[in-house]
Amino acid sequence: MTISGFLESFSFPELLRLIDLGSKSGRLILQVRSAPNNSELLGLYHIWFREGRLVTVINRSNYQSLIAQIESRGWLSQFISQKLKHLCLPEIPLGSYLEEKKLLTEQQLDSLFQTQTAQVYQLFEVPVGCFLFHEISFQSNSDKKRRIPWLEMTGKSIRAIEISLNALRLQQNWDIFADQLPESSYALTKLVGQPYCKLIPLEWQLWELANGQISLKAIAGKINQPLLKVQKAALSLIMAGLVDEMPIVYTPSSTKYTSDRVSRSLMQISSSNTVLTTTKNRQRHQTDRLNISFLKAVVNFLRSKFG
Amino acid sequence: MEILKIGITGTVGAGKTTFVRAISEIEVVDTERVARDETALIKTTTTVAFDFGRLTLNSGQILHLYGTPGQFRFDFMWDILIPNVHGYVFLVDTSRPQNFRASRRLLNYMKQKTQTPLIIGLTHTDCQGAWQPEDIALTLGLVDSNTRPPIIKVNATNSHSVAQCLILLVEQLLKTDFNVI
Numbered sequence: 222m223t224i225s226g227f228l229e230s231f232s233f234p235e236l237l238r239l240i241d242l243g244s245k246s247g248r249l250i251l252q253v254r255s256a257p258n259n260s261e262l263l264g265l266y267h268i269w270f271r272e273g274r275l276v277t278v279i280n281r282s283n284y285q286s287l288i289a290q291i292e293s294r295g296w297l298s299q300f301i302s303q304k305l306k307h308l309c310l311p312e313i314p315l316g317s318y319l320e321e322k323k324l325l326t327e328q329q330l331d332s333l334f335q336t337q338t339a340q341v342y343q344l345f346e347v348p349v350g351c352f353l354f355h356e357i358s359f360q361s362n363s364d365k366k367r368r369i370p371w372l373e374m375t376g377k378s379i380r381a382i383e384i385s386l387n388a389l390r391l392q393q394n395w396d397i398f399a400d401q402l403p404e405s406s407y408a409l410t411k412l413v414g415q416p417y418c419k420l421i422p423l424e425w426q427l428w429e430l431a432n433g434q435i436s437l438k439a440i441a442g443k444i445n446q447p448l449l450k451v452q453k454a455a456l457s458l459i460m461a462g463l464v465d466e467m468p469i470v471y472t473p474s475s476t477k478y479t480s481d482r483v484s485r486s487l488m489q490i491s492s493s494n495t496v497l498t499t500t501k502n503r504q505r506h507q508t509d510r511l512n513i514s515f516l517k518a519v520v521n522f523l524r525s526k527f528g
Numbered sequence: 529m530e531i532l533k534i535g536i537t538g539t540v541g542a543g544k545t546t547f548v549r550a551i552s553e554i555e556v557v558d559t560e561r562v563a564r565d566e567t568a569l570i571k572t573t574t575t576v577a578f579d580f581g582r583l584t585l586n587s588g589q590i591l592h593l594y595g596t597p598g599q600f601r602f603d604f605m606w607d608i609l610i611p612n613v614h615g616y617v618f619l620v621d622t623s624r625p626q627n628f629r630a631s632r633r634l635l636n637y638m639k640q641k642t643q644t645p646l647i648i649g650l651t652h653t654d655c656q657g658a659w660q661p662e663d664i665a666l667t668l669g670l671v672d673s674n675t676r677p678p679i680i681k682v683n684a685t686n687s688h689s690v691a692q693c694l695i696l697l698v699e700q701l702l703k704t705d706f707n708v709i
């Protein structure tokens with residue numbers, strides 16, 4: 222199964238959200254550019270995920286293997302790293318193997334993983350590019366072209382949506398996400414019982430007011446923060462899969478204006494009185510209840526007429 | 529007189545008007561207008577009021593279809609439509625990822641307003657770059673496959689395919705006994 226598209230139409234954080242929600246495993250190939258009609262490539266990345274968690278990032282346009290990175294930090298002798306390159310690892314990440322052999326510490330692996338993920342955070346500043354995600358199973362993978370890059374893995378991982386939350390907190394260039402900010406008239410609703418990670422104070426305030434009723438504009442007023450800042454934090458929480466945006470249910474205050482427009486609209490539909498009834502009459506009309514036999518007749522009718 | 533009222537909704541260009549026209553026995557009232565703003569980038573005309581379609585089974589049994597406009601203002605249109613239909617088809621253009629978030633927003637809104645049964649109809653699955661049903665479900669926020677509404681591929685330009693989609697919705701109505709006696 223593959224997913225492909227352009228970052229301009231489906232943004233990087235949305236993509237991460239999809240991979241996380243679907244607990245997907247596989248390789249994301251990302252080609253980034255500085256502008257839509259600029260053919261010059263800014264970078265080519267292979268980002269690997271295992272059950273919705275990022276496990277490694279390989280910079281194909283400026284490739285340095287994990288072994289070379291360890292070597293350049295002086296953490297392994299050349300002798301050992303040469304041997305590692307030819308070692309046939311069992312199906313485990315290189316980092317886990319080295320930790321098990323007491324050749325690297327957990328702190329060292331953390332630091333290596335941070336260097337890998339730092340490249341991903343930079344991708345949030347890139348406006349255009351295209352992506353291709355291949356689902357690839359980590360269990361007994363025999364496809365040579367899609368071989369799991371165990372030698373590039375530290376054994377560390379992070380949830381895809383947590384990357385978005387971290388990255389958007391540090392985001393400098395908001396032009397990229399300007400048209401993605403939730404509208405000021407929308408409310409937020411919670412998607413999970415509890416946040417899976419630590420929230421900063423502003424995010425906590427939004428989280429606590431995410432009840433599907435209060436608009437972002439009203440929230441900004443309530444907590445005395447600029448609306449734009451609230452919208453940005455809201456987008457972070459949405460991309461982090463913690464809340465979702467919710468257009469608030471409209472209840473007309475001036476019924477006159479509404480019912481004028483309603484009746485005009487209804488006249489356009491049909492002159493018969495069997496069409497939709499207006500909100501005003503809703504209590505009296507209610508949706509008519511249906512007979513099972515009628516529904517079955519509809520099915521038979523559709524089958525025979527359009528079979 | 530027994531009338532089954534079905535709403536057809538979804539974001540701009542999902543195929544709502546085409547869906548209603550594919551199956552209606554009467555000419556669908558033309559409420560198409562020249563598209564403006566962002567919509568103009570997608571298509572030249574857009575629906576500004578309901579598309580009304582009808583199918584007569586016999587003198588006492590009728591099916592009504594109400595296609596909504598795709599440009600949402602979350603206004604009175606929804607307040608009339610939602611409480612009055614027995615079920616609705618929620619159309620998603622699978623080849624247009626830029627609309628997925630707007631689809632999710634609309635679906636959130638509908639689910640908040642009503643318990644009315646719905647099914648998801650996936651259009652443009654024959655177009656280049658179309659996404660798979662499972663990925664569409666995830667982007668719509670329908671993560672749990674056990675509780676999500678039924679999802680069906682539909683070609684809105686084909687009356688047989690549209691009929692199959694409506695049959696699935698009616699079967700869903702029969703299952704959920706919402707408003708059914």
Ligand SMILES: Nc1nc2c(ncn2[C@@H]2O[C@H](COP(=O)(O)OP(=O)(O)OP(=O)(O)O)[C@@H](O)[C@H]2O)c(=O)[nH]1
Pocket residue numbers: 538539540541542543544545546547571573574575576596597598599650651652653654655682683684685
């Ligand atoms: N190839 C293909 N084209 C489709 C399909 N469904 C709809 N279309 C086309 O998509 C275009 C847009 O369809 P409309 O019916 O106008 O969409 P709409 O949802 O009514 O759009 P708005 O009223 O603007 O919201 C039309 O040219 C249809 O012929 C499909 O499944 N496959």
Ligand SMILES: [Mg+2]
Pocket residue numbers: 544545546574575595596597598
């Ligand atoms: Mg239309």
